[in-house]
Amino acid sequence: MSAASTLEKWVNQISRLTPLSQDERHALLQLPTLSFKYHSGSLINGMRQQKAEVVIVAEGLVAQVQDTAVGRRQITAFHIPGDACDLHSYALPGRPAVLVASTTTETLSIPHRALAAAAHRYPVLTEAFWRYCSAKMLILAEWAVRIGTRTARQRLAHLTCELAARCNALPQEGSADFLLRLTQQSWGEALSLTSVHINRMAKAMRDDDMLDITRGRIAILDARRLITEAEFDPTYLIMAPGHNAEQRAGQRTA
Numbered sequence: 001m002s003a004a005s006t007l008e009k010w011v012n013q014i015s016r017l018t019p020l021s022q023d024e025r026h027a028l029l030q031l032p033t034l035s036f037k038y039h040s041g042s043l044i045n046g047m048r049q050q051k052a053e054v055v056i057v058a059e060g061l062v063a064q065v066q067d068t069a070v071g072r073r074q075i076t077a078f079h080i081p082g083d084a085c086d087l088h089s090y091a092l093p094g095r096p097a098v099l100v101a102s103t104t105t106e107t108l109s110i111p112h113r114a115l116a117a118a119a120h121r122y123p124v125l126t127e128a129f130w131r132y133c134s135a136k137m138l139i140l141a142e143w144a145v146r147i148g149t150r151t152a153r154q155r156l157a158h159l160t161c162e163l164a165a166r167c168n169a170l171p172q173e174g175s176a177d178f179l180l181r182l183t184q185q186s187w188g189e190a191l192s193l194t195s196v197h198i199n200r201m202a203k204a205m206r207d208d209d210m211l212d213i214t215r216g217r218i219a220i221l222d223a224r225r226l227i228t229e230a231e232f233d234p235t236y237l238i239m240a241p242g243h244n245a246e247q248r249a250g251q252r253t254a
Contacts, residue, residue, distance in 0.1 A: 001081060003033050003097045005106055006058040009082030013215045013239040017135060018128035027118045027125070031203045033108040044099035044107060045086075053109040060105030075190040077140065078102070080166055089135050090115050097127065098173075138236045147192050154193040156201045157230035160211060160218060165234050173224040181216035197204055220252040 001009075011028045014020065020028075035058065038044060044062065055062070057079050063078035064085065066230055079085045079099075086097040088093070090112050117124040139162075147160050164170035169178040184195040184202075205211040211227050212219040220226055234240065 001058045001106070001230070003035060003058070003108055004029070004083060006031070006056055007031065007142060009078070010056050010084055012031050013082060014128050014132055015112070016237040016239055017131040018124065020124070020128065020196045024122045027122055030116065031110050031114050033110055036107050036109065038101035038107070039102050040101055044101060045097070052112040054087050054090055054112065054115065055099060056108045056110065057081050057083050057085065058106040058108050061182070062100045062105060062107070063190075065189070073189050074192065075186065076143065077136075078163065078190065080163070084132065087129055087136075090129060097164045100198045102186050134240070135239050137191065138238065142236050152191070152193055152197055152203070153201050154230055155193065156187070156198065156205065157211070157226050158232055159190060161227055161230045161232040162237065164218065164220060165237055166240050170220070170234075171223045172227070175219070175221055176223060177217055177219040179216060180218050
């Protein structure tokens with residue numbers, strides 16, 4: 001995906017939360033970027049890397065991770081194309097996210113100083129960045145509930161529904177499929193389950209004609225049953241396709 005297309009996807013996410021004028025959109029679309037490519041498993045940045053920039057996914061999939069002292073890894077977020085992985089670092093530059101490429105990945109980097117200049121010229125962008133980070137926190141909260149309260153089968157169903165909805169590939173009923181080149185290890189690190197457990201749950205759901213995860217392709221065989229199994233309510237995904245900022249337009253100050 002080109003830099004222009006990636007920025008447009010990101011700006012469209014922002015616009016679902018905060019109405020932007022044509023000038024404000026143009027300011028974001030004209031931000032300077034640098035492009036980087038990573039192999040699967042590569043570290044994009046880490047806690048000790050004080051990079052004064054924000055990372056946006058152009059292609060592939062990025063995992064936000066935390067590693068324990070004994071070497072265990074917990075994935076705390078997945079970022080798809082168009083997502084700003086660490087916009088919070090603009091306000092908290094000393095606390096960057098630890099980002100790892102889950103697949104072959106391309107990213108864009110935007111300097112903090114460029115974001116600051118755009119926000120200085122168009123103050124509503126500060127509000128837009130704050131809302132964007134708040135929307136990311138809603139997803140993080142749902143991840144905590146998923147790990148803390150749901151069964152292994154529900155966890156797999158729920159994360160599948162979330163990723164499908166964010167990729168605009170989750171119907172209310174019927175079937176659908178989309179590409180997602182995640183290893184069983186990555187599924188396990190995101191759901192706090194072993195690879196063996198993930199394999200067992202995936203096989204059981206395939207045998208139930210509900211879900212088939214094969215070679216990086218996710219096939220939702222029965223969306224209604226999968227959504228019911230997961231107890232999935234997509235209202236927390238306020239940046240996903242289908243949401244907009246019309247109801248918030250009156251909140252903007254002149």
